[in-house]
Amino acid sequence: MSCRLPMVSAVRTVGLLRRGEESLLLPSQRRRWLSASAIREDVLSITNLEDRTRPAFARTASSKLSTLTWSAPPRNVLIVKKRHVPIVRSALVSLARHLKANYPSTNLILEPSTAHSLHHEFHFPVYTLPPSEKLGPRGERLYHDKTDLLITLGGDGTILHAASLFSACRMVPPVLSFAMGTLGFLGEWKWEEHAEAVGEAFAGGARVLRRERLKVGVYDCDGKRVTGEWEFESIGDAHAMNEVNIHRGKSPHLAVVEVFVSGRFLTEAVADGMIIATPTGSTAYSLSSGGSIIHPSVSSLLLTPICPRSLSFRPLVLPADCVLTLKLSAKNRAGNVEVSVDGRRWGGIGRGEEVRVWAEKIDGEKGGIPCLKGRLGGREDDGWVGGLNGLLKFNYPFGEEE
């Protein structure tokens, strides 16, 4: 590809600089020797970056929160933004400049389309996946290898998308999320607080909630692992932040699913589908399907049926240390049912095949999505209450006020 060469030379040059030196160069110098191309000169391949710095998570008094600490300050910052919203675009530009001005060794990583549309706003290079790696497992591997800190600008959907880039990664970088617009459950910080938030994230000491994920595997009738259409499974297990579901999809016939808890038969569900969700996902599809709202600090797996042919299939909340299995029954009339992970199609499974779901183990540096806790609304608050009231219109009273 035409942009390859300049990038390679850029890489080398950058590689020769030590951390921090790069910022000593004047913009004009950098632009000159990086490339002759005016347009693409500052979009570099993420492969040029040094490998990530891993954070540590120290225990706190609360069993559920930990404290972020860095062995070395974070440098490679991946910013993921909501699309097509001008105000979010501007925020990203401001944020990137703020980072570079205040933490000069910062390397800015963007998703490819964002990188190409925004790099001209900056007098410093922007890193992204090399063109050949826009999609698929190798691209995701690069994000995994390079990202120190992940910042999202948008709403819960943006965080979900960002998390999906690390769905095969056991050591997701810390996530700093800014709620742009409606407050969500996951967007912990207000945009107005970004200087303070970034300060906390870089300095260490921020409170972190490591959100449970689900580990998902699909197995055939003989118990052998099957891979679906998710290529990146080749680099690791698939993990879900919100939920895994199976669904009859386009078939008119209800799915017939045997449900097992840690290998013991629980029930046979005849339904449109079944959801297994995390507490984080309790306010997503599971909620639409009648599930309760579970605080993200309650370690558990949710089992919520989708339109069951039963009056008495109340949603269940199960311990995080069990494995849940959804096995497509031999009675299922349609050939197969759809499996989705966090709303993305994984593929179909046939009769006798099964989806097994575990709560991801969180220990040491590994496991969960480490979300930096915010101070939404100016007070020490967990955002969850704000999400309930702001987003769900939780407990909005009906009837006239007296």
Place this chain on the structure above:
Amino acid sequence: MSCRLPMVSAVRTVGLLRRGEESLLLPSQRRRWLSASAIREDVLSITNLEDRTRPAFARTASSKLSTLTWSAPPRNVLIVKKRHVPIVRSALVSLARHLKANYPSTNLILEPSTAHSLHHEFHFPVYTLPPSEKLGPRGERLYHDKTDLLITLGGDGTILHAASLFSACRMVPPVLSFAMGTLGFLGEWKWEEHAEAVGEAFAGGARVLRRERLKVGVYDCDGKRVTGEWEFESIGDAHAMNEVNIHRGKSPHLAVVEVFVSGRFLTEAVADGMIIATPTGSTAYSLSSGGSIIHPSVSSLLLTPICPRSLSFRPLVLPADCVLTLKLSAKNRAGNVEVSVDGRRWGGIGRGEEVRVWAEKIDGEKGGIPCLKGRLGGREDDGWVGGLNGLLKFNYPFGEEE
């Protein structure tokens, strides 16, 4: 087709006989001149039958029940049975013999596969769709034109299937349904009562509940009627006994649907789908989706969301004299959503297209599915209570008994 000619000659012969004379022929005579083929000689085309006799429905004290009356006794009896259940097969054979023995002018109509697998059990001919008309609108038209009385042997699914054969018909023949096995909501009579039930059906005087159906039309952005994959729509409007629904199907994106009540905007639903159901259908998909149970005598249209992205989309019950419109919003992310009628796929609709649903008008001879009321359990009872308790396990108590 090879069997075509003999059937035609058979038709003619039969056609020359007056009603009742046919039965004067000895079996050996009939078999001889009908066909030389041993296998198919007694499977005749339904086209040989005279057109149907229409019943009338006299008002009763109850606003919802009427009394069946016949201008001439019914002769053409279509029996639809549940498949693959030996006991139901035997019941059909007994019933057909009983009919022929007690009401000799009865002409037995069966669905093609049933006719071909069972005709050898009888010493009288069996009528069915001609081979070229097994499927599609012309075949259904023949059922409409010829059937005086419809008898079902099976469960609610069998009745639903039988009703689907008349979904484009405004004058559905009276339905006498025998519950074979688990009692259902729709199976009004026990098999043990068949002699009595058939007597009532033939003599007239039976109590009839005319179950409301839905009339369904799909319209494009310009308000022009669109036809889907349902060929038989060419012969009349599609009607649903249970429900019409739209659903995101295989798409990961929620459907965005504008709901109108008699032309006025009600709400924008963001959901897996939307159901519009009859009271009869209130114990089907709508129930799975959280709807209330509506007695079939309550004229109404049910609007029940499927997994809505809202905590506050409670199911609605609307008057039968309104029209409900589900319009796929321009905001819908997937190109189209699936439309199903009584669980059968109708086709997809795109953005700006809409499904309109009316409660079918019931007046005079037309409208609804006239179901003969049974005496389930030996007492004057409406079957509905039996269905609640027997089928739904309605109000099954939990906790220990004191």
Place this chain on the structure above:
Amino acid sequence: MSCRLPMVSAVRTVGLLRRGEESLLLPSQRRRWLSASAIREDVLSITNLEDRTRPAFARTASSKLSTLTWSAPPRNVLIVKKRHVPIVRSALVSLARHLKANYPSTNLILEPSTAHSLHHEFHFPVYTLPPSEKLGPRGERLYHDKTDLLITLGGDGTILHAASLFSACRMVPPVLSFAMGTLGFLGEWKWEEHAEAVGEAFAGGARVLRRERLKVGVYDCDGKRVTGEWEFESIGDAHAMNEVNIHRGKSPHLAVVEVFVSGRFLTEAVADGMIIATPTGSTAYSLSSGGSIIHPSVSSLLLTPICPRSLSFRPLVLPADCVLTLKLSAKNRAGNVEVSVDGRRWGGIGRGEEVRVWAEKIDGEKGGIPCLKGRLGGREDDGWVGGLNGLLKFNYPFGEEE
């Protein structure tokens, strides 16, 4: 009481005037001969008024709406207002003046406390219950006998209160309701439209929805009618606009209730209580308890359990032509349970006693609560949609907007 005599004399004098003549008197004249007392002279006993004029209701194309017609224009107007809200008080004063100015033969009836606190605002007399009749059946009888038109200023609670004054009356006067503040389901008109609304109400021709009520009777083990603490039952059956419920009240033990539909056993409910509601009441207690929302034009009775000890007691919607019976089982552990009608305590019932509920018959002039339909929001609309969206926050979406 000291004010008795002047009122009696006032009565006589007024009684001598024919309808219409009264308004010919100049205010100064009237005031002079009514009383010498400056304070109380204008609060007269409702007994002075001539008996009410009965409206008729003509059928419309819609089976559910009728048209209000008057044989003679209404004169005795009872205005009921929400308490303790200054803006509602001002509205009442304006409305009364408007009525008197534009329909001079209007006689203004107010509830006693309102009459005494507001009469000094008017230069015309205000009628109310005589002091001895503030409460109880004789007072309500007077409202029934005298009120031509009922106007409410407030919210749904105010309408419910106004309706309760006529709960033993089979011919409730037409109700014109203004929503002061939050739109409700029942408040049909905006205050801004009051001139227009009053015009429609007086001229006749207004569209009327006659809201179904429930007729309630309590019977002992021998089937004999029992009266509770509701004195006014002595003048007629108790009727509910929203619902009747039984509830365990303060007892820790669940109520055990046998439910019968038109005399046939339906189920045994073990629950905190049971609600039988009208469609109007479907957005009140029944909704809190999990019931569907039923449009007021759907003739039906709702049966909704309150916290049943069952996973499978889905709410039921039954035909308006049946009678529902809630019988306290011999198994009930507590001695009795509480019965309430529209949220007011009726009394307790013991084991073997039962509450029977019928949908009130609506025919001719009798039955239902005739509510004048408004034009909320400036368009021909049934208010119900407005109530859903405005009051219930029906279908408020969760999750971030895309």
Place this chain on the structure above:
Amino acid sequence: MSCRLPMVSAVRTVGLLRRGEESLLLPSQRRRWLSASAIREDVLSITNLEDRTRPAFARTASSKLSTLTWSAPPRNVLIVKKRHVPIVRSALVSLARHLKANYPSTNLILEPSTAHSLHHEFHFPVYTLPPSEKLGPRGERLYHDKTDLLITLGGDGTILHAASLFSACRMVPPVLSFAMGTLGFLGEWKWEEHAEAVGEAFAGGARVLRRERLKVGVYDCDGKRVTGEWEFESIGDAHAMNEVNIHRGKSPHLAVVEVFVSGRFLTEAVADGMIIATPTGSTAYSLSSGGSIIHPSVSSLLLTPICPRSLSFRPLVLPADCVLTLKLSAKNRAGNVEVSVDGRRWGGIGRGEEVRVWAEKIDGEKGGIPCLKGRLGGREDDGWVGGLNGLLKFNYPFGEEE
């Protein structure tokens, strides 16, 4: 009897204590003095028994289960039975004889009415509360001080009652529960397995689930602790096995309750009431009120509204390390609302007063109700699945089977 002598000496020791003159008497004296009748001689005061032996709970691989160990074998066994069921009475007699035969140092403790009606079945003494201590805190204190092992014969209600005897006790003795009749959630063992179960309980090594309880306190407007009608609160905090609830009770007015999570305002509930439940209680009142089913191993507090005036008050599941506060709002119209603990009335609270609820801490020997896990149905199973299917008729399918 062989164990008689030690008991006498025990009596003497006890006799040196002051509690009650009765205990100062020598057994021979007491017997004489208590009664000459053969009937009562073997009902002794529990005060004669030595103080309890405390078990220890060793950690297992599962974070939620522990292993029961005894420093000395249990001797004082309190058996609580369901009332008025002959088969349960017989079981108790068999069980007591089995204990005495196989574990001769066993002292049998029964509730007073059981003791007096059953003691003649045994040729060994039966211990119970002294007559003056049948009720109230001092009686409960005696159970706390003396019981090594608690055995229940009955259903979940019996276990709940047994637990209530220890509601002010931080160190509840291990509970061995036999399901007599319908399987429940809490009844871990089948009666047929009693020899095996008792063996496990006495030998130590049994698996134990320590069920979370709620600690409940009521506070006035100034934050001072208030005591209700529960006398035994004088001896310790009240604990609930299932739930605490507040309810409007007999008042027609909805309760207005401010809900706080660890001091932060969450929402204002307008409802019939509010439930705070344990996972164990998730299948009790909370389930009736719409809550999800939570496995007892999921540490959490459930917040479930009772008939809220809101379409969007979905039940919540909160972390066990928070404190939930239900504060009666100044807006509450009724003077007070009812507070109940495990279905027993605690008392009323007024405006500004609040109920605070914590999940009881479980550490070391203290906290929770240590329930011996059974082998229901012959396989290693947690009973919970059996309870779901057997008791709740969980996921009972509707519609006909295909």
